[in-house]
Amino acid sequence: MNAFLAPNDYKSPLKPIWCPGCGDYGVLQALYRALSAVGRPPHEIAFISGIGCSSRIPGYTTAYGFNTLHGRALPIAQGVKLANPDLLVIVAGGDGDGFSIGGGHVPHVIRRNVDLTYLVMDNQVYGLTKGQLSPTSPRGLKTVTSPMGSLEQPINPLLTVLAYGAGFVAQATPADMPGMTALIEEAIRYPGFSFVNIQSPCITFGEEDQQLKAHKARMKPLASLGHDPANQLAALDLARAYGTELYTGVFYRNPSPPPTYDALVRQRQVELQKGEPRSRSRVLDGYLKA
Amino acid sequence: MTEALATPPQKQLAADKTSLITGSEAIAVACKLADVDVITAYPIRPYDTVMQYVAKLVSNGELDCEYIVAESEHSQFEIVKHASAVGARVFCGSSGVGWMYAFEALTVTPALRIPMVAMVGNRALDDPGAFGVEHNDALAVRDLGWQLVWVDSAQEALDTALIAYRVAEDRRIFLPCAISCDGAFLTHSQALVKVPSQEKVKAFLPRYDRGDLLLHPDNPITVAPQVNEDWLMEIRRQTAAAMDRSPAVIREAYADFERIFGRSYGNPFFEEYQTEDADVVLVGMGTLSNPVRVAIRQMRQEGKKVGFVRVRWFRPFAAEELAATLGRFKAVGVIDRDFSLGSPYRSGVLATEVRAAMYPAPNRPPIVGFICGLGGREVTVPAVREMTESVYLAAEGTTQPGTKWIGLRE
Ligand SMILES: Cc1ncc(C[n+]2csc(CCOP(=O)(O)OP(=O)(O)O)c2C)c(N)n1
Ligand code: SF4
Ligand SMILES: [Mg+2]
Numbered sequence: 001m002n003a004f005l006a007p008n009d010y011k012s013p014l015k016p017i018w019c020p021g022c023g024d025y026g027v028l029q030a031l032y033r034a035l036s037a038v039g040r041p042p043h044e045i046a047f048i049s050g051i052g053c054s055s056r057i058p059g060y061t062t063a064y065g066f067n068t069l070h071g072r073a074l075p076i077a078q079g080v081k082l083a084n085p086d087l088l089v090i091v092a093g094g095d096g097d098g099f100s101i102g103g104g105h106v107p108h109v110i111r112r113n114v115d116l117t118y119l120v121m122d123n124q125v126y127g128l129t130k131g132q133l134s135p136t137s138p139r140g141l142k143t144v145t146s147p148m149g150s151l152e153q154p155i156n157p158l159l160t161v162l163a164y165g166a167g168f169v170a171q172a173t174p175a176d177m178p179g180m181t182a183l184i185e186e187a188i189r190y191p192g193f194s195f196v197n198i199q200s201p202c203i204t205f206g207e208e209d210q211q212l213k214a215h216k217a218r219m220k221p222l223a224s225l226g227h228d229p230a231n232q233l234a235a236l237d238l239a240r241a242y243g244t245e246l247y248t249g250v251f252y253r254n255p256s257p258p259p260t261y262d263a264l265v266r267q268r269q270v271e272l273q274k275g276e277p278r279s280r281s282r283v284l285d286g287y288l289k290a
Numbered sequence: 291m292t293e294a295l296a297t298p299p300q301k302q303l304a305a306d307k308t309s310l311i312t313g314s315e316a317i318a319v320a321c322k323l324a325d326v327d328v329i330t331a332y333p334i335r336p337y338d339t340v341m342q343y344v345a346k347l348v349s350n351g352e353l354d355c356e357y358i359v360a361e362s363e364h365s366q367f368e369i370v371k372h373a374s375a376v377g378a379r380v381f382c383g384s385s386g387v388g389w390m391y392a393f394e395a396l397t398v399t400p401a402l403r404i405p406m407v408a409m410v411g412n413r414a415l416d417d418p419g420a421f422g423v424e425h426n427d428a429l430a431v432r433d434l435g436w437q438l439v440w441v442d443s444a445q446e447a448l449d450t451a452l453i454a455y456r457v458a459e460d461r462r463i464f465l466p467c468a469i470s471c472d473g474a475f476l477t478h479s480q481a482l483v484k485v486p487s488q489e490k491v492k493a494f495l496p497r498y499d500r501g502d503l504l505l506h507p508d509n510p511i512t513v514a515p516q517v518n519e520d521w522l523m524e525i526r527r528q529t530a531a532a533m534d535r536s537p538a539v540i541r542e543a544y545a546d547f548e549r550i551f552g553r554s555y556g557n558p559f560f561e562e563y564q565t566e567d568a569d570v571v572l573v574g575m576g577t578l579s580n581p582v583r584v585a586i587r588q589m590r591q592e593g594k595k596v597g598f599v600r601v602r603w604f605r606p607f608a609a610e611e612l613a614a615t616l617g618r619f620k621a622v623g624v625i626d627r628d629f630s631l632g633s634p635y636r637s638g639v640l641a642t643e644v645r646a647a648m649y650p651a652p653n654r655p656p657i658v659g660f661i662c663g664l665g666g667r668e669v670t671v672p673a674v675r676e677m678t679e680s681v682y683l684a685a686e687g688t689t690q691p692g693t694k695w696i697g698l699r700e
Contacts (some may be wrong), residue, residue, distance in 0.1 A: 114391070133359055145331060145341060
């Protein structure tokens with residue numbers, strides 16, 4: 001294994017251009033620490049994002065990054081993981097990126113169980129395009145696109161992802177930095193698709209009760225409620241409180257993780273060739289020659 | 291349709307009001323004046339400004355319409371398409387990759403004969419990311435039956451949106467129309483705009499009547515049936531025939547516009563600037579007209595007889611008329627704020643079309659193509675002068691009529 005890598009080793013020289021006080025700064029710090037704890041060197045990490053304020057995050061790390069198209073992070077990340085299963089692949093983006101324009105990809109990456117970690121920075125608004133309704137905006141929210149208040153029921157990301165069958169589902173907030181760091185680390189270590197909904201406040205367009213101060217007062221660690229993360233039904237029940245309660249911690253961790261898609265593909269290759277899996281250098285050689 | 295309109299003489303109608311508004315706001319105001327029934331939105335710069343102004347009008351009670359913020363552009367364009375099929379007047383819009391994300395819906399809209407009016411806040415296609423203007427987004431639908439028009443001022447944006455409804459919803463046409471407004475330069479710049487009275491707009495714009503194509507329980511028809519090789523070609527031909535009828539309907543609409551609103555755009559298809567005595571001309575679309583006009587005024591003081599032709603309607607393309615006009619000059623320079631890689635002479639889209647239009651013409655001056663102002667880069671006055679120099683060289687026969695990239699770091 002590698003020599004010890006400090007959180008700063010994952011920090012790129014690029015200075016974030018988020019608004020001062022944006023929750024995404026906290027997410028970035030927690031990520032540096034979690035990556036240092038996991039210990040994979042930056043060149044073995046691929047960090048894929050969509051488009052949004054939150055999707056700028058790969059550029060602020062020393063990992064390989066791909067700031068893709070709005071809503072397309074998940075399929076691109078799957079391509080990366082399948083082409084090079086040895087990479088640690090992390091996907092990040094906003095609530096809009098993940099649950100409106102890109103929402104169609106979520107069930108499929110989950111049912112395939114590709115070994116990715118998906119971090120959604122859920123600020124209940126479209127930050128980058130300056131404060132429109134997002135799919136997680138609470139009903140009644142007044143924005144530039146809903147001056148009289150939203151008429152729509154928000155998506156519940158936790159419940160949705162659990163219902164699609166994800167093996168690891170958690171929620172974090174930058175109001176609890178050690179908790180968020182530990183959750184990101186655990187998500188990365190989970191063998192299979194893992195999802196962390198991070199309540200990352202948008203200080204510019206977000207609501208007062210969605211800011212860090214309010215989070216600090218409202219958050220309830222699931223562990224303190226005696227929740228057993230192996231209990232999927234209890235997880236579903238607790239996830240229903242999204243939007244009213246701010247539960248943090250692991251909602252669900254599959255106690256016996258099923259094989260990942262990448263593992264199944266390799267196994268199929270072995271069966272077909274009755275021997276060793278094909279080396280991925282063939283794929284890479286082909287690419288380099290092109 | 292025009293004959294059927296009983297128009298009271300102009301002086302009886304309430305007067306215009308002057309407002310300081312942006313190009314985007316002008317489009318939103320046009321939606322209000324046209325009393326649009328269903329508007330869908332999904333944010334992307336620079337178009338998002340329109341949806342925000344629309345949201346304001348709806349919440350102020352000034353515009354009574356269904357306003358849906360969809361989950362993506364694809365759904366956004368699908369929703370209005372079907373609202374239009376059941377008889378609603380609709381409005382939609384996007385920019386850059388947002389417009390491209392709706393492409394599946396965009397391709398079928400003309401074939402289903404949906405008179406959707408859309409605004410494209412022209413923006414470069416990501417990647418690499420850029421918010422600035424480029425015309426490739428709107429141009430991507432140029433072969434599919436969309437009527438495409440470029441405007442260069444907030445006033446023209448408002449007026450053209452009204453004209454677009456009139457033309458698109460004419461039973462002889464029933465084809466969608468996209469109004470292109472250059473990102474930032476037009477969408478975000480304020481100007482004094484004459485906002486016509488509701489009365490005048492009523493006199494100009496009849497109700498949308500889908501007639502025999504109305505999707506309604508009393509009129510059981512199938513929209514978008516599976517026709518395969520049995521009928522597809524005939525349906526394409528019908529769509530083509532509608533596009534062929536469009537120039538005459540556009541002319542009628544502009545003539546009525548002038549009669550009712552008292553403002554004239556002259557030739558609807560293209561605008562000529564200082565061309566009467568010109569030796570050479572530049573041709574372009576959108577707001578690059580502003581630096582071009584400034585440069586022409588400078589050059590004229592130096593004795594250079596330069597003119598400008600601003601193309602408004604790109605679809606339908608007024609080929610014969612444009613060819614006849616351009617045939618009067620010694621050389622022509624076409625400025626594209628777009629690119630068409632691998633195209634003849636490696637030109638932009640407009641230059642390629644202009645060359646095709648000129649081919650059967652009796653007078654065919656040399657044509658130089660320029661690619662300029664991509665990704666929102668400014669088309670500067672010195673850049674226009676540089677292009678004009680090249681056009682003069684072409685007139686003297688000292689330069690090959692190819693394509694030049696202008697304002698490029700090399
Ligand atoms: C196809 C397409 N449509 C629209 C946009 C414009 N756009 C950029 S980011 C964004 C939403 C961002 O919201 P979210 O994903 O929640 O991220 P945040 O900025 O809040 O972190 C939108 C609509 C785009 N880039 N591409
Ligand atoms: S707009 Fe909101 S989400 Fe975007 S950087 Fe600013 S605070 Fe963060
Ligand atoms: Mg967001």
